[in-house]
Amino acid sequence: MHVAHLSLADFRNYERAELPLEPGVTALVGPNGQGKTNLVEALGYVASLSSHRVSHDAPLVRAGAERAVVRASVVRDGRSLLAEVEINPGRANRARLGRAALPRARELVGTLRTVLFAPEDLALVKGDPEGRRRFADDLLVLLAPRLAGVRAEYERALKQRNALLRSAGSTSAARRGAGPLPGIEVWDAQVATLGADLLSARRYLLARLAPYVARAYDAVAETAPGGTGAGAAAAGAPADVVRLAYRSSLAEHRGEGEEDLSAEAAREGGAPPRDVLAAQLVEAMEQLRRREVERGLTLVGPHRDDVLLSLRGLPARGYASHGESWSYALALRLGAYELLRSEGPGTPSEREPVLVLDDVFAELDARRRARLAELVADAEQVLLTAAVPEDVPPQLTGRRVAVRAGSLGLPVADAEREAAGAGTDGPDGPDGSDGPDGSDSPTADEGAGADGADRADEETGRG
Numbered sequence: 001m002h003v004a005h006l007s008l009a010d011f012r013n014y015e016r017a018e019l020p021l022e023p024g025v026t027a028l029v030g031p032n033g034q035g036k037t038n039l040v041e042a043l044g045y046v047a048s049l050s051s052h053r054v055s056h057d058a059p060l061v062r063a064g065a066e067r068a069v070v071r072a073s074v075v076r077d078g079r080s081l082l083a084e085v086e087i088n089p090g091r092a093n094r095a096r097l098g099r100a101a102l103p104r105a106r107e108l109v110g111t112l113r114t115v116l117f118a119p120e121d122l123a124l125v126k127g128d129p130e131g132r133r134r135f136a137d138d139l140l141v142l143l144a145p146r147l148a149g150v151r152a153e154y155e156r157a158l159k160q161r162n163a164l165l166r167s168a169g170s171t172s173a174a175r176r177g178a179g180p181l182p183g184i185e186v187w188d189a190q191v192a193t194l195g196a197d198l199l200s201a202r203r204y205l206l207a208r209l210a211p212y213v214a215r216a217y218d219a220v221a222e223t224a225p226g227g228t229g230a231g232a233a234a235a236g237a238p239a240d241v242v243r244l245a246y247r248s249s250l251a252e253h254r255g256e257g258e259e260d261l262s263a264e265a266a267r268e269g270g271a272p273p274r275d276v277l278a279a280q281l282v283e284a285m286e287q288l289r290r291r292e293v294e295r296g297l298t299l300v301g302p303h304r305d306d307v308l309l310s311l312r313g314l315p316a317r318g319y320a321s322h323g324e325s326w327s328y329a330l331a332l333r334l335g336a337y338e339l340l341r342s343e344g345p346g347t348p349s350e351r352e353p354v355l356v357l358d359d360v361f362a363e364l365d366a367r368r369r370a371r372l373a374e375l376v377a378d379a380e381q382v383l384l385t386a387a388v389p390e391d392v393p394p395q396l397t398g399r400r401v402a403v404r405a406g407s408l409g410l411p412v413a414d415a416e417r418e419a420a421g422a423g424t425d426g427p428d429g430p431d432g433s434d435g436p437d438g439s440d441s442p443t444a445d446e447g448a449g450a451d452g453a454d455r456a457d458e459e460t461g462r463g
């Protein structure tokens with residue numbers, strides 16, 4: 001799939017922006033702090049209803065405005081579909097697909113699929129388990145949309161169960177583990193059933209993802225001695241460098257080790273079936289009850305798990321160098337991209353996500369830039385950002401758009417390359433009303449422009 005047009009209203013530092021896009025590579029180029037990342041963040045938001053930078057929506061709305069609207073015209077199998085989200089911090093977002101308002105904004109997820117890599121992703125390798133769980137679950141939802149519901153219900157059940165544990169903790173009998181805990185069985189069962197569902201889905205996902213990540217790491221970091229030592233560079237070699245393992249709080253409680261997902265053993269059927277996992281979770285909760293009441297927390301389940309990333313036999317977190325961690329994070333995203341592309345649901349066109357690379361090339365030397373450029377060259381659509389045009393590898397020919405303080409210059413194509421940064425501001429079109437590109441806007445016939453903006457205003461009126 002690809003995006004033919006992106007429109008923003010009151011998003012971050014954009015009052016209005018209209019960005020016509022094409023398949024192939026588009027580089028957003030401009031000095032620091034101008035709004036390049038904001039554009040790709042907006043695209044990611046229509047795709048996933050979340051930002052890769054902030055967990056609350058307030059910063060996404062332009063200072064002084066009340067709500068933001070992001071709209072993307074998505075082309076899948078030659079048909080274009082308008083996906084729109086209105087961001088209302090503190091209140092429910094509203095989403096539209098085509099002309100229809102969706103009952104729940106969440107239903108928009110999956111219409112546009114993007115895989116976004118940004119410098120923040122370094123935290124996938126260096127940071128807390130939460131980021132790795134989110135990475136896995138976000139990918140899971142794209143592969144099996146049914147799991148969006150499971151994930152949300154699990155979180156809800158967990159909250160209820162924790163609330164009950166906390167309230168029990170305030171009565172002294174229960175604190176001593178003496179008293180019964182009326183009603184807890186219901187929540188045990190719910191948390192266990194949903195948790196087992198999530199647990200087995202995650203294991204299966206990570207087993208499928210692992211080989212893609214290993215290959216991506218190899219491609220980005222050039223781990224295999226290309227050409228030399230024929231045996232070492234054979235197909236199986238990258239997997240020994242990069243390994244993913246699942247650390248399950250349930251397995252840990254049961255005294256079992258972590259599960260190596262790169263191994264052939266991790267095939268489907270290698271792990272216990274869901275009903276067994278659910279029964280094991282219930283059992284673990286019963287055994288942990290006293291401590292859970294003391295702490296007011298559910299101590300076992302997928303919310304306590306982690307994805308362990310290792311590099312040449314050592315945990316990446318705490319051991320890997322900065323450059324290695326960075327390559328690993330990039331490999332996780334590129335691996336996810338390849339997995340979605342080759343095994344995702346839908347037609348080949350629906351499967352292929354839009355690849356977004358924020359600030360990726362500045363970190364790489366010339367050789368790695370060239371390898372990454374090669375790797376993404378056959379993607380249907382790639383959006384990338386760079387502060388200076390020289391950071392964009394010459395192999396990646398395509399459109400370049402100048403981004404200056406919340407407005408979009410003309411697609412600068414060759415002019416900018418020739419001028420190499422010397423006063424190359426394109427004519428700005430801050431309100432987007434007179435068509436920022438003035439040429440062959442691919443979306444002129446589908447209402448992604450001014451017409452769409454009116455609809456947003458109507459909605460505002462209904463408050």
Ligand SMILES: Nc1ncnc2c1ncn2[C@@H]1O[C@H](COP(=O)(O)OP(=O)(O)OP(=O)(O)O)[C@@H](O)[C@H]1O
Nearest residue numbers: 012013031032033034035036037038059061062063
């Ligand atoms: N809610 C908001 N309202 C107004 N301006 C905002 C808002 N949020 C962020 N900004 C502004 O947007 C700008 C940052 O934009 P962005 O992160 O897209 O920059 P960038 O072009 O990617 O820069 P870099 O090259 O440094 O990554 C900052 O100047 C910031 O103050």
Ligand SMILES: [Mg+2]
Nearest residue numbers: 036037038359
């Ligand atoms: Mg940026």
